[in-house]
Amino acid sequence: MAVQLQEAQLKEQVRLTDGNEAAAWGALYAGCRHYFGYPITPQNEITEFMSREMPRHGGVFIQTESESGSIYILHGAAVSGVRAMTSTSGPGFSLMQEGISWIVEHEAPAVIVDVQRVGPGCGGGGPGGQVDYFQVTKPSGHGNYRLIVLAASGPQEVFDLTQLAFYLAEKHRILVIVVSDFLVARMQEPVNMRTIDFGPLPEKPWALVGKGKKDGKRAWFFAPCLSEGVVTFYDRLAAKYKRIKENEVRYDSYLTDDADLLLVAYGSTARMAKRAVEMGRAEGLKLGLFRPITLWPFPEQQMRDMAVKAGKVLVIEDGPEGLVEDVRYMTLGKVPVHFLGYWGRHVPTTAGVIYPERILEEVKSLR
Amino acid sequence: MTGATLAKTKVAGRPRLKNATPVWYCPGCGYGIITRVTCEVIEEMGIEDIAIGIAPGGCAGPEGTYIDIDYGHAAHGRAQAVTTGVKRANPKAVVFNWQGDGDLAAIGMGGWMHAMLRAETFTTIFLNNAGYGSTGGQMAPTTPAGMRSSTSIYGKDPRTAGFTVHVAEMAATMPGVAYSARVAINTPANFRRAKEALRRAFEKQMAGVGYSIVEFLSPCPPNWGLTPIEAMRFVEEKLIPIFPLGVFKDVDSIDYSMPAFYENK
Known part of the structure; x- marks a missing residue:
């Protein structure tokens, strides 16, 4: 039937x-x-x-x-x-x-x-x-x-x-x-x-x-x-x-023009990072966000230019080193590249999430 | 003889669909003959415009080079899946693959089972030469117990190396299979039967009945350590008694009904 x-x-x-x-x-x-x-x-x-x-x-x-x-x-x-x-x-x-x-x-x-x-x-x-x-x-x-x-x-x-x-x-x-x-x-x-x-x-x-x-x-x-x-x-x-x-390079950026610290993140953590930028801006911190949409081809030149302009980079990635390794390589040692990884989760289990508050805390620790 | 001209009559030649590229198969290999079987059946059925072949990994990898029809190439062990994709994308085409014994019966056994369970309507040309060819004559699941190979130099011991797989018989037990036969190409009579079997398999496919498979016993002189003529004799005397020729399943309809599993209220 x-x-x-x-x-x-x-x-x-x-x-x-x-x-x-x-x-x-x-x-x-x-x-x-x-x-x-x-x-x-x-x-x-x-x-x-x-x-x-x-x-x-x-x-x-x-x-x-x-x-x-x-x-x-x-x-x-x-x-x-x-x-x-x-x-x-x-x-x-x-x-x-x-x-x-x-x-x-x-x-x-x-x-x-x-x-x-x-x-x-x-x-x-x-x-x-x-x-x-x-x-x-x-x-x-x-x-x-x-x-x-x-x-x-x-x-x-x-x-x-x-x-x-x-x-x-x-x-x-x-x-x-x-x-x-x-x-x-x-x-x-x-x-x-x-x-x-x-x-x-x-x-x-x-x-x-x-x-x-x-x-x-x-x-x-x-x-x-x-x-x-x-x-x-x-x-x-x-x-x-x-x-x-x-x-075919694609990316998104947010408030990077006057930023003195560039956050770099993709996927779900980029949403958290965007919120962290807004929260930081409300406190007078000049944060910007660079979000690669094509992970390959990576928007290498665009990311490097924004990173150099800001002078400092914080990569947020909910895992061990991955994206951050490419960011270090692509910025050619021109700027310091900091990293907030899996340890930024609010709980250490699989249910953990890197919340905007934690990102902001990391930002402040870099100043 | 002076001035006499002998009229030339072509009594044999390559099939029309077999292009001029020489096959890379070893002297005495059966694959060249099975290429002829494939070409002649497609020509005689008039299906070259809708025929699509899939070559496997191993000896028959370059098979698509030789026949003037659309031809794909699959990873070793994965021809059943690739052919499934091609047939599902081209439901009106006549789609077939070639697969060797290691390819289908070792690394590809799982995929083969599931292609039959899904009753995929394509045709498999299964090449049984009782061992791995292009890698140098190692033991395969089709290697008979006691036969020597480069990885069974004392003879294949079922207790440590496993029993011999009978592909055509296994296929016949599957509900999604419409046609399963084993043929050989070692004599002109067997060649004719092989062509008939492949034609039947293609007809089942075109009628949409179910999965179809034709197992070809094929000589492999270099890896058997035999001359081409001895290898043909080996097929007759050693392999056919273990792998009997014949049609193991031939049905014109399969019960695809989906019974009511729940009581309707």
């Missing part, structure tokens, strides 16, 4: 939505109709949402047998040229690294939403942290490659960046990671939902659709280092990465 489903339509609307469902909505509005996922906390709402919505929108949902299954079914859909995605968290993202490397090799456009949890191994099994900066920005698969990494700090941004991710993936034939964290995934806010038009995209003569649909001209994939040569392949990737660095 098959269940009768009502055809669903996507209209412009405002919905109270959390950061997980915002990713799923964003994908739907972007025209993604192929989702493959495996349950893992704290991203399960995305998988559950897709199991409900994909059939109503004529799409494909597969609950896979593992994250390895997810990434390779995504690989197959991506080389077929359809908009496809998966979502996961720490341990599952680790399991996907091999397949990510293959998607890179075939320059297939695809999207992964990665909701960070805390710790290596089992870690926190759910509650929050920002401990995967290295994993998303310095790819752990083989081959020395780059992925576009978009970091969201709230549900609206998750929604918008997920749509942007599909566009950038097809524009550059690259895998795009939308990274959020437990707090972003769990917070709710009204999300303005509509399909965003980012502009035209190139054709896909490379897609596996059967050569009859391409005037008899076949597409085929085989290890390009062997079939084209190592230099040709890596030259093409290098040119692509250069193009992306020149065109």
